[in-house]
Amino acid sequence: MHDYRHPAEPFRIKSVESIRLLSRQERLRILQEARYNVFKIKAEDIYIDLLTDSGTGAMSNEQWAALMRGDESYAGARSFYRFEKTVREITGKKFIIPCHQGRVAENVFFSSVLKAGDYVPNNTHFDTTRANTQHKGGIAIDLPCPEAATNEQIPFKGNIDVERLESFIEKKGADKIPVVFMTVTNNSSGGQPVSMANIRETSALCKKHGIRFYFDCARFAENAYFIKQSEPGYQDKSIKEIAQEMFSYADGALMSAKKDGLANIGGFIALNDDGLRQKIIELLIIIEGFPTYGGMSGRDIDAMAAGLQEVLNEEYLAYRVGQIEYFGSIIEQAGAPIIKPTGGHAIFIDAGHYLPHIPVDQFPGQSLTVELYREGGVRAVEIGSLMFGGLDPVTGEKITAPRELVRLAVPRRVYTGSHLEYVADCIARITKRKNDLRGLKIIRQAAFLRHFTADMAPLKEEEIKVG
C-alpha cells in the first residue's frame, strides 16, 4: 500500500458547476415543504448529492469531443459502428444492441425469453431487473452467497451461492429456468464484487444444464478491478483482459451505461444468439427505435463508446475504488457503523445500529437521511423499512427490510476528496447528538414504491416509543 490517504484524482478540472449550501433556516423550511422526503427536494437546493451513482457522472474532455462527432443519421450511423466495435472488443459478443438505459434492455430481453411461471435466479436482483422479470410473469430468485449477510471482511461477497443454484436447478428443472443472471458488481448487496472463480463455476453449471448465463453488467469494470486486486492470478493482467475473460464465460449481457459507461444515458444488450437477437430487435423497434440508435441520439452513443474505453483505465479505477474505501474509513471514524468491506460505488451506513433508540417502524434510516440534509445539505437515500417495508401490494402481508441502511452513493469523477471529508464531518457532528434524533411517521403513501413519494412527519414527544 502507498502512504497517501487515498489516490488523488487522476484528472484536473476543466469546467465547473457551482453548488451552494443554503442556510440552516432555509434547509429546515425545504425539509418541511418536501414532507421529510429527500426525493422531493430540488437538486439546486442540495449541496452534496449522493442519491445515486446512476447517470450522475462527469464526462471527460474526450467524451465531450465525441459528442461533436455524433452522427445523427437515422440508420447505420457512424456512431453506432464505433460503439459496436468498442462493445464487441470488451464483451467478445457478435451482436450489440443499443438501448437508452438498462431497464429497456431488461424489458426487451425478458419479453423475449420468459414464459409465465419461469424462474430467474440471480446473485441478487436489482430492483428494475426484479420488476421486469415479474412484469413478464417470471419469478425472481435471489441466491447470494452465505457470507453476503455477514460483516466479515472478505472479498467477493457479491458471489452467487453455486450449491444452492445447483439444487434449485435440480428441483425446478432446467426447462423452467430460461436464464441465470449474475449482477457484477452486486448492486443490491452493497456493490460487492463477484470473483472470476464464481463466474467460471456458475457458467459451467449453466452449460451442463443447457441454461443461458447472462450478466447484468452495469459495474463490470469496477468488478474487474476488484478481481485484479484480490483474486490470485490476475495481478499482472490488464483490466480489459480481465473484463474480456469475465464476458467469455457468459452467453450475453445487459448493461446500464449510466454507471461504468461513464455516460449520463445509455445501455446495451450483447449476445451471440442470432434467433434471440431477431426477437429482441422486433420489440426494440416498437419501443426504442431502429437497432443502430436504440432510443439515443448519435452523440449519446459516441459519448458512451468513449466512456466504455475510459472506464478500463486502471488509474481511474484505483482512484474510484480507493476513494470509496477512504470515504468508508472517514465515516467510520466519524462514529457511524458501515457495511464492510466497502464495495465499488457507495457506502452503506447501518442506521439500525447507529440509532438503536429508534424502532424500525419509526424509520431510523430515514431519520438519519433527513438529518444529513438538515446538518449539511447532503442528500443520501434510505434503504430500509421505508423502501422495502409496509404492506405487500399483492398479498397484503406485512414486510420488513433485512437491515436499516442509508446509502451514500458516489457519482463518478464528480466530487473530490474534500467533498467527501465534508460529508464525514457532517456525520461526526450528528454523532455527538445522535441520541436526540427522532423517528418519523408516514402521513400519506402509494401502494407501490412508496419511498419515492411518501409524505412524512417527525414524531412528536408523546408519539415516541422506546425502541
Ligand SMILES: *Cc1c(COP(=O)(O)O)cnc(C)c1O
Ligand atoms: C442501474 C441498474 C440497472 C437499471 O438500469 P437503468 O439504466 O437505471 O435503467 C439494472 N441493473 C443494475 C445492476 C443497475 O445498477
